[in-house]
Structures are given as structure tokens and as C-alpha cells.
Amino acid sequence: MRTFRNPVLPGCHPDPSICRVGEDYYLVTSSFAYHPSLPLFHSRDLVRWRQLTHVLNRPGQLPLHGLDVSDGVWAPTIRHHDGTFYVVSTLAVDRRGSLTFVVTATDPAGPWSDPVPLEAEGIDPSLFFDDDGRCWFTACRDAEGDGGPGELWMRELDLDRLRLAGPTHVLWHGAVRGAWVEAPHLYKHDGVYHLIAAEGGTERNHSVTAARSGAVTGPYVTDPRSPLLTHRHRGPDEPVHNVGHVDLVDTPDGETWAVTLGVRPIEGTHTLGREVFLVPVDWTAHGPVFAPETGGVRLTERLPGLAPASVQREDPAPPERTRFGGGRLGLEWSSLRGPVTGLVEPTADGLEIAVAPEPLGSTGVPAFVARRQQHVRFQARAEIAFAAAHPWEEAGLAVFQSQDQHATLALTVDAAGTPQVVLTVRQAGTSTRTAAAPLPPGEALLAVEADEAGYTFRARHPDADDWADLGTVERSFFSTERAGGFVGVHLGLYATGNGRPGTGRAIVRWFDYQPG
CATH class of the missing domain: 2.60.120.200 (Jelly Rolls)
Structure with a gap:
């Protein structure tokens, strides 16, 4: 079996989101209080990634001054529709969503537009383009009713004006009673809408949960198999922990893969931050099955079918000595x-x-x-x-x-x-x-x-x-x-x-x- 080594993006690259255009894959991650913000990567095989740009890279696009390093730009989602790339994300202040925005580009390498504020509360925004061309915005926020501490909600996004429009639909309060539900992404498979989310926080109890519906606005019914992916039940010697916050992508030949965050602890602590891991997904009559062979994220995983036989993601090659004489810093510097x-x-x-x-x-x-x-x-x-x-x-x-x-x-x-x-x-x-x-x-x-x-x-x-x-x-x-x-x-x-x-x-x- 041909294999690759996880993570595919080592080091601090949290909250990955992915989309495909033809044979090209594009991925963005959180950047928090680092500038430029929202690093964007490109791949042809899901395993080897090269950074193209930062989505926010011009002075004054988003105020970060005065923020704790773990505030700032959180949990982006990238999508492509009808020749335009969209990224939605949130500016967090004091660990709460302060401003949700959308940016657009016709070329993922940029330039990207200035942020357009959206009338949205909460964090972890996402976009879903339905078969009829309508675009639906989802996010998570504190629950307004008695359904749980958090809830996932939806409004339509007017693509011409880049404004939320129409009524708000409360979709789901999660599968785990008492846990805050976040990181919603919506997918349609065989006529069924699947709402994939994260629960249990971003540490050891992190998990992937799901709900499904026959209509985009719901009602959504909890997938009883939830959690669909988690390492919270695994022992301290497990090499990968804190697994969750997934996004799915289909390959041209019909495979489905998920990018997910995880950490690699040593004796209970980790220093590299949350990294990007690649996990295979199968679809069944009951919904998606993550890591069908093992039920978990592996450091050695089978290659996607689209990848050439020679693919093997090595750790980033040691760069030549950086002498800084080129007039600008490389994209790896913030x-x-x-x-x-x-x-x-x-x-x-x-x-x-x-x-x-x-x-x-x-x-x-x-x-x-x-x-x-x-x-x-x-x-x-x-x-x-x-x-x-x-x-x-x-x-x-x-x-x-x-x-x-x-x-x-x-x-x-x-x-x-x-x-x-x-x-x-x-x-x-x-x-x-x-x-x-x-x-x-x-x-x-x-x-x-x-x-x-x-x-x-x-x-x-x-x-x-x-x-x-x-x-x-x-x-x-x-x-x-x-x-x-x-x-x-x-x-x-x-x-x-x-x-x-x-x-x-x-x-x-x-x-x-x-x-x-």
C-alpha cells in the first residue's frame, strides 16, 4: 500500500478548511494575532502543500493591535463558486467573536478584497452553495433557547451585495448534551444535507459530530453514531490527540477526504500547536464514515488515489540559509x-x-x-x-x-x-x-x-x-x-x-x- 506521513501541514496551522477547483486544492487556516493573516495553500494531491499567499496581507485590513496572541483571526472557511473564491472568518476579541467578515478573489493567489462585515454573531462561519446556486451562511453562537449552551444557525448570503438576507434558521444544538457545538460545515450527498460540527472543546474531548436533514434549512436530526471521529477515548500514548474541526473535499475520481486538526503531545503536552492531518472518508447510507479502516487519525495513512506513485510528504526540507537579501521576507515569516x-x-x-x-x-x-x-x-x-x-x-x-x-x-x-x-x-x-x-x-x-x-x-x-x-x-x-x-x-x-x-x-x- 502506498502511504504518506501525517500531518500534511506540521506546526501551528489550526482550523483547516479546504475546497477544490478542477484538479487544484486550496486550504486556509487560522492565524490568530499573527500578521499577515489567513495563510492560503495549494496542492494537486492533498499531501504536498505550497503556500501561495495570505488572504489578509495589506496594512489596515483588520485591526489586531491590543489583542492577546490567541485572539485575532479565527477559523476561516474557503469555498469556490462560479469563478469566485470566498473566505469567511471571524475577528475574536477576549475569546469571543467580535466581527465576522467575507473576502473574495478571482485568483486564490490574490489580490483578495478588503473584509466586508457581515451581520453575524458568534464564530466559525462557513458557506454552502446549494444546487440551485443559493449560498447559505452558517455559524455557531451561544444558544438563545434551552437546547444547549451553543447552537448552529443559518441565513442566506446575498452574493450580489455580500449581505446576509432573509430569516435566521436555528439548525442544531449538537449531539453532546452540555457541550458547546461549533465549526459547522454543510454538505449535500445523495440528496441529503449533512451538517458536520465539532463538540467538546479544542482539547482532549474534541470530537466530530453530525446531523442530517432532507431540507437545507432543517429540521436537522442528530446522527446517532456521533461522535464520528474523536481520540478522546484513547490513552496517553496515542500519538495524535485533540482531533476535530474537519472539512471535507471530493476528489475528481470520487474519493472523499477530510482535513482535521490534531496535536502530537509528548508526555501530555504539545508545543507545535494544532496541525493539519488528512483522513479518508467513505459514504454509507447512514452518512460519512471517517477513517473507515481504523476509526482514527494515523501518522501513516494510505495515499489518495489521485496521488502519483512517487508522492511521499517529507518533513519540510531544510531551507538554504536565509540571508534576507531579497527585499522581502518569505511567506513563512509573520x-x-x-x-x-x-x-x-x-x-x-x-x-x-x-x-x-x-x-x-x-x-x-x-x-x-x-x-x-x-x-x-x-x-x-x-x-x-x-x-x-x-x-x-x-x-x-x-x-x-x-x-x-x-x-x-x-x-x-x-x-x-x-x-x-x-x-x-x-x-x-x-x-x-x-x-x-x-x-x-x-x-x-x-x-x-x-x-x-x-x-x-x-x-x-x-x-x-x-x-x-x-x-x-x-x-x-x-x-x-x-x-x-x-x-x-x-x-x-x-x-x-x-x-x-x-x-x-x-x-x-x-x-x-x-x-x-
């Missing part, structure tokens, strides 16, 4: 809450990062860019030139989980003006310098190496042979279970005056990320 134009600039000498007042522990836009951690074992290194003028100025590497939980390895000076490298750990909003070592002025090599036990921070002068070991932070410190929120670890480059303005700039000559 900033926090907005663009960093003027703060972080690729130049012929390297990546210039201004010593800006905003610290990493704030909810503003710091001089910071980062890429996802995609492997438990990895090594990241950077050569940085920086001369701090004051002890409060610093520049270096960051292992970033959130503004309240991260670690930095930074070049700075002590009170006497002596150059040094400092390891600082920020836990629950409080920063503590845990180690420091003198370093000759000028350039330095900074490194972080990670494995199942922890993250080890090292530094040396480029002309030196030996590394100074600044310490190790246990891996679980950076986990979602410890830090809270919904995101995985990002590895970043930054500079800050920690609340004070600065005039200097750090130059990152190059950056390496290598799987272990």
Missing part, C-alpha cells in the same frame, strides 16, 4: 498584530531590526518576525550584529509562545556598558533573567536547540570555537497546556528598548532552521 514596515527591513547587509520601544511582552506591534516551529527536534541559529547603547536595549532570538510565556536569548550590555548575552524567561507575564555571559563586542552567533526534554540556549563569537551554554528551559514550559491559548511555538528575531525609544538597529546576517 509579525505580531500588524506590519513591521520601518521596524524590520530586509537589506543587502541582512535583516535590519530597529530598537523599538514595544517589548515582546506587550500587546502592540513589536519589532519582531517569526516562523513556526515544525519539529520537536530542531536547531535554530542566527548571526547578529548589535551594539546596545543602554542595558534596557536588546536584540536576539526568541522562542515565543505568547506575550506572557516566552524566552529570549539577547545581546545587550550590563550597567557598566560591557557587552553580554542574556537568557530571559517570561512566565505568566513576569520576566526573569536566568543567565548571562560576557561576549566580545560586534557580532555573535545565537542558537537554540530543542528536543523532547527542552530548549537549550547557546551563544559564541563567530571567531570562537566553544559555545557558551546559557541554560535549558523544559519543553513543557512552552506548551499550550502550560501557557494556555490556541497557538504553537514560533521562533523569532527581535529588537526592543523595553519601553524606551532607541536609535540603534540590529543586523541579522543570516538565520538557519534545521530539523533535528
Whole structure:
């Protein structure tokens, strides 16, 4: 049997949604408070994915300033109809839906329109195009009646005006009494409407549930087989947990596959965030059957029938050393809450990062860019030139989980003006310098190496042979279970005056990320 390795998108890519146009597949995921927002990927075989763009990539399209890193842009859905791509999503503030919007494009690579607000409460919006061309908008919200804590609801979307129209239909309160139902997607198969949802939260009790109806507006009857897919009943040694939030897609040759989120914990905690897994689906008279051979998500799965025999998704290939000389950052790099134009600039000498007042522990836009951690074992290194003028100025590497939980390895000076490298750990909003070592002025090599036990921070002068070991932070410190929120670890480059303005700039000559 020809196989591939899950996840197909490793690292923090939560809440996947997928659509097909001809032989091309397009996938979007949540981005939370990272900018640009809503990464969009393309594939021809469902296994190998290449990022095309971000759906929201222009300044001022959506306000993220002041948000916790796990707020921001949540749970998009991508659909295609009559030559137009649609993405609906929600801006979340304080863990609640604040603004639901739709954007459109004729080319998935962009440009995408500015967000058009929709009169919709709740989160997790989705679109369904029926056979008659009508478009139905679904989402989840707090229940208005006694049916449950949450409910799925529907209105028609007027495609000409991009406005919700007509009456609101309450569709379903979920299969699990007392659980909040979310992530609705609607499909039509053999004349029956299938409403697929998620219940039990996004952690260990996450599950896929379903209801069905003979009419698009209902009434919907719970599929008694629910949950249709979950790992909540599996033991701690199961390699994949938190499975749920699925979206289905049909291949040209009639297969159905689902993309779903899941995490890969180690001893009960995970640092990579929620990743995208691919699961086969069969249709029966009773509805969809997920992972019909095993009933669960596997790390090794059979290839889709459309895939050529040579397909094997490997972990992302180690990139060539990033030297930042191309005038723009690659699509794998993000900033926090907005663009960093003027703060972080690729130049012929390297990546210039201004010593800006905003610290990493704030909810503003710091001089910071980062890429996802995609492997438990990895090594990241950077050569940085920086001369701090004051002890409060610093520049270096960051292992970033959130503004309240991260670690930095930074070049700075002590009170006497002596150059040094400092390891600082920020836990629950409080920063503590845990180690420091003198370093000759000028350039330095900074490194972080990670494995199942922890993250080890090292530094040396480029002309030196030996590394100074600044310490190790246990891996679980950076986990979602410890830090809270919904995101995985990002590895970043930054500079800050920690609340004070600065005039200097750090130059990152190059950056390496290598799987272990």
C-alpha cells in the first residue's frame, strides 16, 4: 500500500478548511494575532502543500493591535463558486467573536478584497452553495433557547451585495448534551444535507459530530453514531490527540477526504500547536464514515488515489540559509498584530531590526518576525550584529509562545556598558533573567536547540570555537497546556528598548532552521 506521513501541514496551522477547483486544492487556516493573516495553500494531491499567499496581507485590513496572541483571526472557511473564491472568518476579541467578515478573489493567489462585515454573531462561519446556486451562511453562537449552551444557525448570503438576507434558521444544538457545538460545515450527498460540527472543546474531548436533514434549512436530526471521529477515548500514548474541526473535499475520481486538526503531545503536552492531518472518508447510507479502516487519525495513512506513485510528504526540507537579501521576507515569516514596515527591513547587509520601544511582552506591534516551529527536534541559529547603547536595549532570538510565556536569548550590555548575552524567561507575564555571559563586542552567533526534554540556549563569537551554554528551559514550559491559548511555538528575531525609544538597529546576517 502506498502511504504518506501525517500531518500534511506540521506546526501551528489550526482550523483547516479546504475546497477544490478542477484538479487544484486550496486550504486556509487560522492565524490568530499573527500578521499577515489567513495563510492560503495549494496542492494537486492533498499531501504536498505550497503556500501561495495570505488572504489578509495589506496594512489596515483588520485591526489586531491590543489583542492577546490567541485572539485575532479565527477559523476561516474557503469555498469556490462560479469563478469566485470566498473566505469567511471571524475577528475574536477576549475569546469571543467580535466581527465576522467575507473576502473574495478571482485568483486564490490574490489580490483578495478588503473584509466586508457581515451581520453575524458568534464564530466559525462557513458557506454552502446549494444546487440551485443559493449560498447559505452558517455559524455557531451561544444558544438563545434551552437546547444547549451553543447552537448552529443559518441565513442566506446575498452574493450580489455580500449581505446576509432573509430569516435566521436555528439548525442544531449538537449531539453532546452540555457541550458547546461549533465549526459547522454543510454538505449535500445523495440528496441529503449533512451538517458536520465539532463538540467538546479544542482539547482532549474534541470530537466530530453530525446531523442530517432532507431540507437545507432543517429540521436537522442528530446522527446517532456521533461522535464520528474523536481520540478522546484513547490513552496517553496515542500519538495524535485533540482531533476535530474537519472539512471535507471530493476528489475528481470520487474519493472523499477530510482535513482535521490534531496535536502530537509528548508526555501530555504539545508545543507545535494544532496541525493539519488528512483522513479518508467513505459514504454509507447512514452518512460519512471517517477513517473507515481504523476509526482514527494515523501518522501513516494510505495515499489518495489521485496521488502519483512517487508522492511521499517529507518533513519540510531544510531551507538554504536565509540571508534576507531579497527585499522581502518569505511567506513563512509573520509579525505580531500588524506590519513591521520601518521596524524590520530586509537589506543587502541582512535583516535590519530597529530598537523599538514595544517589548515582546506587550500587546502592540513589536519589532519582531517569526516562523513556526515544525519539529520537536530542531536547531535554530542566527548571526547578529548589535551594539546596545543602554542595558534596557536588546536584540536576539526568541522562542515565543505568547506575550506572557516566552524566552529570549539577547545581546545587550550590563550597567557598566560591557557587552553580554542574556537568557530571559517570561512566565505568566513576569520576566526573569536566568543567565548571562560576557561576549566580545560586534557580532555573535545565537542558537537554540530543542528536543523532547527542552530548549537549550547557546551563544559564541563567530571567531570562537566553544559555545557558551546559557541554560535549558523544559519543553513543557512552552506548551499550550502550560501557557494556555490556541497557538504553537514560533521562533523569532527581535529588537526592543523595553519601553524606551532607541536609535540603534540590529543586523541579522543570516538565520538557519534545521530539523533535528
